[in-house]
Amino acid sequence: MATLSATVDELIEAYGPHLSFEPPGGFANRGAVDRRVETHCCFCGQQCGVKLLVKDEKVVGVEPWEEFPFNRGKLCPKGVKRYLQNNHRDRLLHPLVRTGRGFARIPWDEALDLVAERFERLQRAHGRDSVAVLSGASLTNEKAYLMGKFARLAVGTRHIDYNGRLCMVAAGAANLKAFGIDRAANPWADIAATDLILVVGANVSECSPITTDYIWRARDRGARLIVIDPRLTPIARTSDLYLPVRPGRDSALMNAILHEVVRLGGVDHEFIAQHTSGFEELQRTIAHYAPESVAQEVGIPARRIVEAAQMWVQAPRTMLLHARGIEHHTKGVENVLSCINLVLATGKIGKPGCGYATITGQGNGQGAREQGQRCNQLPGARDVENPQHRAVVAERWGVPESRIPAKGASAPEIIEMSHRGEIRGLLSMCFNPLVSLPDASFTRAALERLDFYVAIDFFLSETARHADLVLPGSLQEEDEGTVTNVEGRVLRLRKAVEPPGEARPDWQIICDLARRFGAGEHFAFSGPAAVFDELRRLSAGAVADYSGITYDKIDRQMGVFWPCPDDDHPGTPRLFEGGRFAHADGRARFHAVEYRPPAEEVDAEYPIILTTGRVVSQFLSGTQTRRIGPLVAHQPEPFVEMHPRLAAKLDVADGDRVRVVSRRGVLVLTAQVVATIRPDTVFIPYHWPGERSANRLTLRAYDPIAKIPEFKVSAVRIEKIAAHAGRTGALPRFAAAEASEP
Numbered sequence: 001m002a003t004l005s006a007t008v009d010e011l012i013e014a015y016g017p018h019l020s021f022e023p024p025g026g027f028a029n030r031g032a033v034d035r036r037v038e039t040h041c042c043f044c045g046q047q048c049g050v051k052l053l054v055k056d057e058k059v060v061g062v063e064p065w066e067e068f069p070f071n072r073g074k075l076c077p078k079g080v081k082r083y084l085q086n087n088h089r090d091r092l093l094h095p096l097v098r099t100g101r102g103f104a105r106i107p108w109d110e111a112l113d114l115v116a117e118r119f120e121r122l123q124r125a126h127g128r129d130s131v132a133v134l135s136g137a138s139l140t141n142e143k144a145y146l147m148g149k150f151a152r153l154a155v156g157t158r159h160i161d162y163n164g165r166l167c168m169v170a171a172g173a174a175n176l177k178a179f180g181i182d183r184a185a186n187p188w189a190d191i192a193a194t195d196l197i198l199v200v201g202a203n204v205s206e207c208s209p210i211t212t213d214y215i216w217r218a219r220d221r222g223a224r225l226i227v228i229d230p231r232l233t234p235i236a237r238t239s240d241l242y243l244p245v246r247p248g249r250d251s252a253l254m255n256a257i258l259h260e261v262v263r264l265g266g267v268d269h270e271f272i273a274q275h276t277s278g279f280e281e282l283q284r285t286i287a288h289y290a291p292e293s294v295a296q297e298v299g300i301p302a303r304r305i306v307e308a309a310q311m312w313v314q315a316p317r318t319m320l321l322h323a324r325g326i327e328h329h330t331k332g333v334e335n336v337l338s339c340i341n342l343v344l345a346t347g348k349i350g351k352p353g354c355g356y357a358t359i360t361g362q363g364n365g366q367g368a369r370e371q372g373q374r375c376n377q378l379p380g381a382r383d384v385e386n387p388q389h390r391a392v393v394a395e396r397w398g399v400p401e402s403r404i405p406a407k408g409a410s411a412p413e414i415i416e417m418s419h420r421g422e423i424r425g426l427l428s429m430c431f432n433p434l435v436s437l438p439d440a441s442f443t444r445a446a447l448e449r450l451d452f453y454v455a456i457d458f459f460l461s462e463t464a465r466h467a468d469l470v471l472p473g474s475l476q477e478e479d480e481g482t483v484t485n486v487e488g489r490v491l492r493l494r495k496a497v498e499p500p501g502e503a504r505p506d507w508q509i510i511c512d513l514a515r516r517f518g519a520g521e522h523f524a525f526s527g528p529a530a531v532f533d534e535l536r537r538l539s540a541g542a543v544a545d546y547s548g549i550t551y552d553k554i555d556r557q558m559g560v561f562w563p564c565p566d567d568d569h570p571g572t573p574r575l576f577e578g579g580r581f582a583h584a585d586g587r588a589r590f591h592a593v594e595y596r597p598p599a600e601e602v603d604a605e606y607p608i609i610l611t612t613g614r615v616v617s618q619f620l621s622g623t624q625t626r627r628i629g630p631l632v633a634h635q636p637e638p639f640v641e642m643h644p645r646l647a648a649k650l651d652v653a654d655g656d657r658v659r660v661v662s663r664r665g666v667l668v669l670t671a672q673v674v675a676t677i678r679p680d681t682v683f684i685p686y687h688w689p690g691e692r693s694a695n696r697l698t699l700r701a702y703d704p705i706a707k708i709p710e711f712k713v714s715a716v717r718i719e720k721i722a723a724h725a726g727r728t729g730a731l732p733r734f735a736a737a738e739a740s741e742p
């Protein structure tokens with residue numbers, strides 16, 4: 001990439017936030033560290049086990065934790081370098097209040113009083129629901145649980161939602177519809193034991209790097225691999241069959257594969273009869289999806305679709321894995337259902353080495369979607385609109401049912417309502433919507449319209465710069481609690497060091513705030529362990545049943561898979577064994593899905609499909625990884641990836657600066673000309689703010705059920721603006737762009 005020749009000084013000057021590097025020779029004599037703390041990575045949903053090295057009460061490095069079974073000591077570059085954010089000089093150390101001249105320090109007590117005073121004033125004038133809460137899925141289960149309880153019982157608003165709305169909700173909704181439960185159906189050990197892996201819309205090597213290891217173990221045993229992705233990703237380069245789908249066409253493609261499977265006689269009629277319902281209607285629908293009839297639309301030759309069906313039918317055991325590539329769509333739920341239909345129709349689920357999973361993204365993407373911080377959900381993955389579920393939670397919280405507000409708005413809707421002036425107060429923790437929501441200019445206008453906005457973060461994120469009050473929370477290693485990994489395995493995070501300066505553990509901030517709102521009796525927790533105890537008891541009898549999980553059991557077993565309904569229960573690594581699903585009648589449901597086009601189709605003015613996503617060395621909105629020097633050195637800036645054929649048409653050479661224009665905005669980026677992407681599609685990674693933000697281009701179009709944005713398809717045109725600058729030439733100066741941002 002562009003920057004291998006850049007010096008550290010150049011990088012720091014060009015990239016705004018301070019970058020942290022290890023000093024030459026290392027922070028510490030590794031042998032002489034004070035302690036090693038066994039915990040987990042702070043980034044993605046794999047939640048790799050890692051040992052943090054602590055010296056003089058600072059995290060100074062990592063070591064592999066070989067005994068932890070999921071990753072057995074392996075880490076990706078982010079996991080190796082994560083310790084460089086501890087002691088970072090950008091770390092928020094004091095509560096900050098906005099004044100006429102920027103931010104000023106404010107004592108904690110005054111800051112907490114101010115939140116309650118301002119929110120209560122807004123609520124008196126404009127109603128309780130004029131204030132909203134946004135939360136995150138990098139938070140522990142304990143914090144996610146507290147955030148839901150805080151919004152509903154302390155603030156008293158129905159508007160609480162979380163950043164998983166941008167991530168896991170399409171898969172979650174589809175899994176609930178089909179199976180009656182929202183969790184990976186299989187432990188990852190089943191990937192290593194399978195005969196065929198079908199990866200749909202997941203850049204496994206860059207985004208769930210440790211999953212690659214499971215796939216390779218299967219490959220070593222002779223398993224075959226099919227990848228469906230508009231980009232020939234690193235994992236796709238190793239596949240037996242690669243289907244370069246046109247973005248936004250997966251439901252048509254999956255229907256066609258199933259059509260062919262039926263024609264080949266590959267359906268499992270006995271399984272269908274005994275364990276499912278709805279197959280007849282599905283069969284009528286897929287009858288119209290012969291490979292030849294969809295080939296043009298999906299952009300794949302019919303014979304390749306047939307080949308995929310043949311491979312699926314031939315393999316005794318299969319694992320279908322998907323991620324945001326099929327979920328970030330206005331038909332995300334339908335795309336996922338079309339994958340599940342294939343798995344169910346062939347009875348390939350609930351067996352060793354045979355099943356299905358969506359690859360969870362965020363650190364606690366699984367657990368944080370169960371503990372009641374979603375607008376439609378109460379703890380235990382209960383339904384906020386179900387009278388029985390409401391009654392159970394009210395009884396265990398010791399409040400009348402009327403005290404639990406109704407279903408609220410989803411995260412994107414909260415921003416839309418802020419833009420319309422219907423929501424006037426906002427508290428966010430662990431969410432950077434200015435970078436991560438579509439149509440960033442709109443998000444920014446919405447934030448600017450708020451009367452009072454308080455952000456809880458450990459760095460001053462681009463969104464937090466718009467806050468009236470910023471509260472310094474805790475880094476992952478400064479607090480304890482549990483997270484639930486991609487497999488549904490509940491794990492323990494152990495505290496390595498105390499928060500620096502006046503920063504406080506997140507859980508304590510929420511409980512202190514709750515007291516200011518007069519709800520202290522419901523938040524009298526001595527620490528995360530006490531919160532966990534309440535949440536696990538409350539989950540008893542619910543779908544996401546954690547009641548038999550304790551911190552001790554997690555330690556003893558190196559994690560416990562939910563559901564785990566009692567003290568003697570070992571946990572449930574594999575769901576649906578014997579074909580028993582979680583719906584009341586024990587049957588899974590087929591859902592006939594008709595293909596619908598994306599919200600924004602290409603046309604003469606905007607003729608190119610833009611899809612967005614990730615690179616291996618940056619994480620989400622980048623607040624953390626854009627401060628870690630070696631990760632920035634690997635990927636300092638976004639780029640626009642395009643095929644040589646498209647580049648030739650545009651007269652663009654590798655390294656040229658180009659203008660990417662959508663109906664929402666314009667970005668100026670360096671072209672990366674690669675043969676590994678469809679010629680009708682370009683790709684931009686989204687980890688950067690301001691004038692480098694992919695979300696200046698994306699559109700506010702959502703799945704009607706899950707409300708997930710269509711990050712994976714928008715229409716753009718590309719204009720060449722400068723001749724080849726050379727891929728190893730001088731770095732563009734982004735400091736000015738960054739400074740002008742908020």
Ligand SMILES: Nc1nc2c(c(=O)[nH]1)N[C@H]1C(S)=C(S)[C@@H](COP(=O)(O)OP(=O)(O)OC[C@H]3O[C@@H](n4cnc5c(=O)[nH]c(N)nc54)[C@H](O)[C@@H]3O)O[C@H]1N2
Pocket residue numbers: 044045167200201202203204206207208228229230231233245246247248249250323324325326360361362363611612613614615616617618619620712
């Ligand atoms: N390095 C890194 N790792 C991460 C993260 C990160 O930010 N950085 N984030 C974590 C989180 S929260 C998440 S959600 C996951 C996301 O993990 P992934 O979903 O694997 O990552 P994405 O890059 O969003 O998209 C995946 C793939 O979808 C493809 N794609 C785009 N459009 C379509 C389409 O219409 N159909 C199909 N079939 N494929 C399409 C893209 O080319 C891309 O290769 O990663 C997690 N891990």
Ligand SMILES: Nc1nc2c(c(=O)[nH]1)N[C@H]1C(S)=C(S)[C@@H](COP(=O)(O)OP(=O)(O)OC[C@H]3O[C@@H](n4cnc5c(=O)[nH]c(N)nc54)[C@H](O)[C@@H]3O)O[C@H]1N2
Pocket residue numbers: 136138139140163164166167168324328361362429430431432433435436437438456457458459461473474475476506612613614619620621622623624686694695698711
């Ligand atoms: N165009 C486009 N946009 C996308 C996507 C895409 O593929 N394309 N992907 C979407 C997806 S899948 C996701 S998950 C979202 C993520 O979008 P965001 O949730 O906005 O991204 P994060 O970077 O996780 O933001 C979390 C913020 O919380 C802070 N934080 C992290 N951990 C903690 C903690 O423990 N405590 C506190 N107090 N703060 C914490 C971080 O510093 C950061 O500022 O982005 C979405 N946006």
Ligand code: SF4
Pocket residue numbers: 041042043044045046047048074075076077078079080208209210
């Ligand atoms: S794969 Fe995910 S959890 Fe593992 S080290 Fe990388 S970012 Fe961390």
Ligand SMILES: [Mo]
Pocket residue numbers: 166167168361362
């Ligand atoms: Mo995500």
